[in-house]
Amino acid sequence: MLRDLFSPKAVAIIGASQDPAKIGNAILTNMMGSGYQGKILPVNPSSEEVMGLKCYPSIESLEETPELAVIALPASRTLDALKGCVRKGVKFVIVIAGGFSELGKEGKEREKQLLDVINGTGTRIIGPNTLGVYFPHSGVNTSLTSRGRLSFLPKGDIAFVSQSGALGLLTMDGVSEYQVGISAFLNLGNRIDLNEVELLDYFADDELSRSVVMYLESVPKGKEFFNKVKQISMKKPVVVLKSGRTQASAVAASLHTGAMASDDAIVNGAIAQAGAVRAYDETEMMDYGRALAYSGKLRGNRIAIITTAGGVGVITADYVSSNVNGVGMRLATLSDETKSRIREIIVPFASSNNPIDLTADGSNSDFDKVIGILEEEKEVDGIIAYPLPQTPKMGVEVVDVIDKYKKGPKPIIVGVLGSKIARDLIIEFEKRKIPAYPSVHRTVKAMKALYDYSTYMGRRGQ
Amino acid sequence: MRNTDDARNMIKDGKVTERSLKEILALYDISVPRGIVVKSLPDRVDLKFPVVLKVSDPNILHKTDVGGVKVGISSYEELMNAFEEMSHKFSGKEFLIEEMVDTGVEVIIGILKDASFGQVIMLGMGGIYTELYHDVAFRLLPIDRYDAGEMIESVGIRRFVNGFRGRTISKPDLENLLLNISKMVEEIGPEIRQLDLNPVILSGSSAVVADAKLISDESD
Numbered sequence A: 001m002l003r004d005l006f007s008p009k010a011v012a013i014i015g016a017s018q019d020p021a022k023i024g025n026a027i028l029t030n031m032m033g034s035g036y037q038g039k040i041l042p043v044n045p046s047s048e049e050v051m052g053l054k055c056y057p058s059i060e061s062l063e064e065t066p067e068l069a070v071i072a073l074p075a076s077r078t079l080d081a082l083k084g085c086v087r088k089g090v091k092f093v094i095v096i097a098g099g100f101s102e103l104g105k106e107g108k109e110r111e112k113q114l115l116d117v118i119n120g121t122g123t124r125i126i127g128p129n130t131l132g133v134y135f136p137h138s139g140v141n142t143s144l145t146s147r148g149r150l151s152f153l154p155k156g157d158i159a160f161v162s163q164s165g166a167l168g169l170l171t172m173d174g175v176s177e178y179q180v181g182i183s184a185f186l187n188l189g190n191r192i193d194l195n196e197v198e199l200l201d202y203f204a205d206d207e208l209s210r211s212v213v214m215y216l217e218s219v220p221k222g223k224e225f226f227n228k229v230k231q232i233s234m235k236k237p238v239v240v241l242k243s244g245r246t247q248a249s250a251v252a253a254s255l256h257t258g259a260m261a262s263d264d265a266i267v268n269g270a271i272a273q274a275g276a277v278r279a280y281d282e283t284e285m286m287d288y289g290r291a292l293a294y295s296g297k298l299r300g301n302r303i304a305i306i307t308t309a310g311g312v313g314v315i316t317a318d319y320v321s322s323n324v325n326g327v328g329m330r331l332a333t334l335s336d337e338t339k340s341r342i343r344e345i346i347v348p349f350a351s352s353n354n355p356i357d358l359t360a361d362g363s364n365s366d367f368d369k370v371i372g373i374l375e376e377e378k379e380v381d382g383i384i385a386y387p388l389p390q391t392p393k394m395g396v397e398v399v400d401v402i403d404k405y406k407k408g409p410k411p412i413i414v415g416v417l418g419s420k421i422a423r424d425l426i427i428e429f430e431k432r433k434i435p436a437y438p439s440v441h442r443t444v445k446a447m448k449a450l451y452d453y454s455t456y457m458g459r460r461g462q
Numbered sequence B: 001m002r003n004t005d006d007a008r009n010m011i012k013d014g015k016v017t018e019r020s021l022k023e024i025l026a027l028y029d030i031s032v033p034r035g036i037v038v039k040s041l042p043d044r045v046d047l048k049f050p051v052v053l054k055v056s057d058p059n060i061l062h063k064t065d066v067g068g069v070k071v072g073i074s075s076y077e078e079l080m081n082a083f084e085e086m087s088h089k090f091s092g093k094e095f096l097i098e099e100m101v102d103t104g105v106e107v108i109i110g111i112l113k114d115a116s117f118g119q120v121i122m123l124g125m126g127g128i129y130t131e132l133y134h135d136v137a138f139r140l141l142p143i144d145r146y147d148a149g150e151m152i153e154s155v156g157i158r159r160f161v162n163g164f165r166g167r168t169i170s171k172p173d174l175e176n177l178l179l180n181i182s183k184m185v186e187e188i189g190p191e192i193r194q195l196d197l198n199p200v201i202l203s204g205s206s207a208v209v210a211d212a213k214l215i216s217d218e219s220d
Helices: A023-032 A075-088 A105-118 A165-178 A196-205 A222-233 A256-260 A263-273 A282-294 A310-321 A336-343 A364-376 A397-405 A420-431 A440-459 B004-013 B018-026 B076-089 B145-153 B156-160 B171-188
Strands: A010-014 A039-043 A068-071 A092-095 A124-126 A133-135 A155-162 A182-187 A211-216 A238-242 A277-279 A302-307 A382-386 A412-415 B035-038 B051-056 B069-073 B094-099 B105-114 B118-125 B136-140 B192-203 B206-209 B212-216
Touching: A010 A023, A010 A075, A023 A039, A068 A075, A075 A092, A075 A105, A105 A124, A155 A165, A155 A196, A155 A282, A165 A182, A165 A211, A165 A282, A165 A420, A182 A196, A196 A211, A196 A222, A211 A282, A222 A238, A222 A263, A222 B136, A238 A263, A238 A282, A256 B105, A256 B118, A256 B192, A263 A277, A263 B136, A263 B145, A277 A282, A277 A440, A282 A440, A302 A310, A302 A364, A310 A382, A310 A440, A336 A364, A364 A382, A364 A397, A382 A440, A397 A412, A397 A420, A412 A440, B004 B018, B004 B171, B004 B212, B018 B035, B018 B051, B018 B094, B018 B171, B018 B212, B051 B076, B069 B076, B076 B094, B105 B156, B105 B171, B118 B145, B118 B156, B118 B171, B136 B145, B145 B156, B145 B171, B171 B192, B171 B206
Parallel strands: A010 A039, A010 A068, A068 A092, A092 A124, A155 A182, A155 A211, A211 A238, A238 A277, A302 A382, A382 A412
Antiparallel strands: A133 A182, B035 B094, B051 B069, B051 B094, B105 B118, B105 B192, B118 B136, B192 B206, B192 B212
16 A cells, blocks of 8 residues: 555655755755656746756646655645645655644644545645655655765665654765665654554565664554564564663652653563564664664574684674673584684684684685585584785675675674775675674674574564 | 452452452462451461561552551461551551461562553562662563563573572463463453562462552552
8 A cells, every 4th residue: 555655656746946945956856866767746836847847836737646745845835735635636745844743732733734634535644844755766765855965875675764854864874885775764754644553564565675674762652563563573674773761751650660660661671572673873773774684594692703803803702702791692612523624724823713713814715615614513503704804815705705605594794894995895795785894893783683583583483 | 359350340449458459369370378357366367377467458558658567477476466566556457467478589570551552561570679670671461471481581580590599480480470460461450550569479380479569540
């Protein structure tokens, strides 16, 4: 049912404008510059042409009915525009304007008027108070940020829903450094109509999305929402970033249970119960979203580390196995046979114990052989690999090497420390959908996120 | 307690004594201490000493705060003295005499109604430091065995499953207790706003609810 929102044949932009100071201009510019193949229909009674496109005086004067309309008008003029969309039979309307329930009682009344207009009709509202949506696969981009300020991401596997529009756009801009791809971005704003629960249903069956990441500031219908998360997390991993962790609970605390029930303690339990993975900031959210979208299941908590820098290996070992400033997993104990097979490959002063240190002498083919051996070692469940830039015999071909093992039974998470070469390598890994991160703790925590999700799936019998 | 319909009505009312609440729990295979409710002290009590004496009144929720609890009564003579003192303080009230629960690992199990999440269940280390450590886990109701197991695993109580400082608890039995409480709330407790079972004393495979307090939607 939401299909037409994600890939409409025509999109109307009400309030489209030639004036770069108007948001209707930014939205039209983004819509025209994101590869959208359908029809873009500017609506504005004061122009006959906008940015080279024929402009229509009203939504009702369009020759066809667009599946999606964006109302880029102030709150005071939004209601009439919405009525026009309903009369025209537009299925989805993005209401950009702020000035609704976030402004208190009067705004709440205005919101109710919007709902009254669509009540009993086939029209659905996204928003109000939203920065828009961006669907790279269909090229729909109704975000109101001007190009040049923030980057938009390429096509990818991660569905991203953000209650904060700006945080969402900034998060995308941040990961654009590694050319991380997404399947969809939506800022639901005040979400008076279309909400997260429906989106979860859509993404559960959406073949373009392999994980769902959500930033939430409030969960008004917590039970309904987490029941839905629980239902779809069996099909697709869900990452939840929920802010407001130190907010006091609204519950009156006359008994011990009430005194100990912070809202966040309940949220934390609900996330675990639903099989979602919790992120605590925007970096973790996207890191986990990538690891879960790109990797197969981790069958246990025994991790092998391959590095070309001893220090990186040891810090990683600490992070893997420690409960304090670490993730409390286990360092795999390699069998004697495995160790002797590794010794035949590496230079004499390198370490065949876990963490396996290939030293700066490590090459692409060493990586290949050692990963091959670890794939056969039954004491190992997952592999953390560090092809590091300071190693002269290692080049971008290492991406092909690791890609070879991607479909194997043991998930591989890659870490590349450093600056320019590191960034370029991570981009290459990202292109192959191999999760790669620029620091030790991000690499290890991504492995833990994969472990938590895999454990949940395993115990729930999948 | 006759049946679950009676129990449901009592919970709904919110005016329930500790003993009645424990009898409701017993309907769901939840262990509670043996005890009797009396107005005056009988010539002999068929309970194993030591016992605890508590004022029994549906309107007195926090009995300790008003001096309505005397623990560790080890003989009939001590009970007589305590009873006389208590009857003086709470004239006209009924009293609960209950067997003391053997020592063990003290945990708290609670229910809470949240505006967004509905009824949730909590498990944590019990006793006087409960609110100091905040070592608790919540789940939305109802829970299944997986949830119950994960609740235990996510709090310090898990350390006792394999034995810690000479004390061991049974994980399956604690899971069963959590599941029974979940079932009770689902079947007869939609009006429970808060429920404290604190402490629940665990030792080996035994789990006994030593104290229980309830606030329902209609309590105030």
